[in-house]
Amino acid sequence: MRTMTTGARRAPSLLSGLFAMMLALALPAQAFETRASSAFVLDQGTGTVLLNKNADVPLPPASMSKLMTLYVAFEAIRDGRLRMDEELPVSQHAMDYGGSTMFLRAGERVSVEDLVRGIIVLSGNDACAVIAEALSPDGTERGFARFMTQRAAQMGMTHSTFKNSNGWPEDGHRMSMRDLALLANRLILDFPEFYPMFAEREFLFDPNESQNRYNRNPILGLGIGADGLKTGHTQEAGYGLVGSAKQGDRRVIFVVSGLQTERARAEESEAIVNWAFRQFAEKEVLKAGTRVATADIWMGDAKEVGLVPFEDLNMLLPVLGDGTVEAEIVYEGPLSAPITRGDPLAALVIRPDGLPEQTIPLVAESDVGHAGFVQRVSTVGQLLLKNLREGPEGAF
Structure with missing residues (x-):
């Protein structure tokens, strides 16, 4: 399984744990070749x-x-x-x-x-x-x-x-x-x-x-x-x-x-029903509140916040074949404090082989308040030093 992140900051991925193990069972199904036009x-x-x-x-x-x-x-x-x-x-x-x-x-x-x-x-x-x-x-x-x-x-x-x-x-x-x-x-x-x-x-x-x-x-x-x-x-x-x-x-x-014929309609219809039920199964992929990644926080009293699904995630997944499932965490970061638990912050995009991708909203696992004065000054100072060392390319 491969995981990727996009956005201004990359979310540290925790998908190699529970989430990866559950999705590792999802393998590409054989496509149905229908005679229907x-x-x-x-x-x-x-x-x-x-x-x-x-x-x-x-x-x-x-x-x-x-x-x-x-x-x-x-x-x-x-x-x-x-x-x-x-x-x-x-x-x-x-x-x-x-x-x-x-x-x-x-x-x-x-x-x-x-x-x-x-x-x-x-x-x-x-x-x-x-x-x-x-x-x-x-x-x-x-x-x-x-x-x-x-x-x-x-x-x-x-x-x-x-x-x-x-x-x-x-x-x-x-x-x-x-x-x-x-x-x-x-x-x-x-x-x-x-x-x-x-x-x-x-x-x-x-x-x-x-x-x-x-x-x-x-x-x-x-x-x-x-x-x-x-x-x-x-x-x-x-x-x-x-x-x-x-x-x-x-x-x-x-x-x-x-x-072309009544017989073809009957045969094709029965075959589609059997294929749909035998080649796919609904599985629980994630429980609500399970941390799947973390996102960086700007000017917060914590440096990062956990990203969790708001609801249980069940997916229909292929049961035969071999391959990988690709998942991607997408958010624009770093995120700005304050953040309230349950705030929508990111999206989990899952791409099973042979099936349409599915996007699941991810929310904040916990509250994150504003950073204190000393921490804000320290953060700004570190950013200025970083920009001086790296030049314009290093700026946010």
Whole structure:
């Protein structure tokens, strides 16, 4: 393991002790070579990005964009603007949608609960349009799509533009894989009361129209913890999936797009879940208050102060391979007194091989007061003598 420091002064490193021993177990994982043209894999608990392949490229999301319609619907239910037992009218526009449908008929009324299940399990294009027209600012699906685009931007989805409610092929209807993962994460965290519906494998809305009754998510029921969320397919987009699985205390969220067949989507999705859980493990790296370095103090009643993490540090780290983990203490120094215990002073930057770097704030371990008069005079004198000996280059 290598440790480095930057800034006006170099922090004496104590990382060769406990911290180094714990991180010495973190070795580079074998990268996952996906067949998907675009992919994103996220460990939810730690926020670690395990795989990023063209994840910020806006692409046709097909039915995966129905997740945004569901999110807006769930917000409306939570806010009391929509009720699960409320019945909404089916328009001719909604009925005219082809592809995956609930076989809704113009003029009938359908409960919001059935429509939500029809979107999640059956991928109903018609169900999306009914929800859209009910919640649209102007009563049209197009107006709802504009609202979805605005709401997505507020949520941090910077590469998402919606032209309809269901992902029907249309110029300009785009989402990135990172945006879809962000959306999936928000659905899981914001609406735990609705999320179990994503694991339902069958929904028979009309016994007379049973052609579309099974969830197309290929990893449900495989015993790998999969419990969501949404498939997608069009000729332009290929086969895609926004998936999630939970094993123990860990949850993985992933998005793949651009696969050539249903079988490839199923195989790739299962392989990603297995890889994410088997090749990485969450480990406690540092306890709060553990000194990892010291920083020099200018004009203080102590010459240095310990740097400690404010909170426990858990990281997702590879479990196979060999290599080193690089850590760096970054601060601008020397630091000026007074300093209060808990003041943010520095950052610990950790760079595991094959994973994004992680930055952890470090705070003061203890209080440091102003130096006394004699000590201040002595310090200034020593500095002047040092500058005289070394010239301008030796000055702070």
